[in-house]
Amino acid sequence: MAYILQVDFPMNGPFGEEMAETFAGLAESINQEEGFIWKVWTENPETKEAGGIYLFETRETAKKYIDMHMNRLAGFGIIDVRSRIFAVNDQLTSITGGPLQR
Incomplete structure (x- = not known):
């Protein structure tokens, strides 16, 4: 069973192409x-929010990642971070075409 990690936080930018260029190294890491x-x-320039939806192999690896990521974001001055971890229902996700692997 895989696990979804949902993260969002306030962010003043950058967004769009500038965000892609700025965070390419982070994406690789x-x-x-x-x-x-x-x-x-994920990004919403109108509400000044950003974040992401992640898929991890286990709840433990998702939790380990968000703990590290919260510290990294705090280093950027971002402290109002919302995160949730959900188990993925593989059978229903397969029916609706959700990707469960890379």
Whole structure:
């Protein structure tokens, strides 16, 4: 069973192409995290929010990642971070075409 990690936080930018350029190195480093499968990056310039939806192999690796990520975000001055971990129902996700692997 895989686990979704949902994260969002207030952010003043950058967004769009500038966000992609600014955080490309971070994206590459996330690929190296233990148990990481994929991430969908989220952003909303109108409400000044960003975050992501991650898929991890286990609840433990998702928890380990968010603990590390909260510290990293605090280093950027971002402290109002919301996160949740959910188990993925593999059978229903397969029916609706959700990716469960890289």
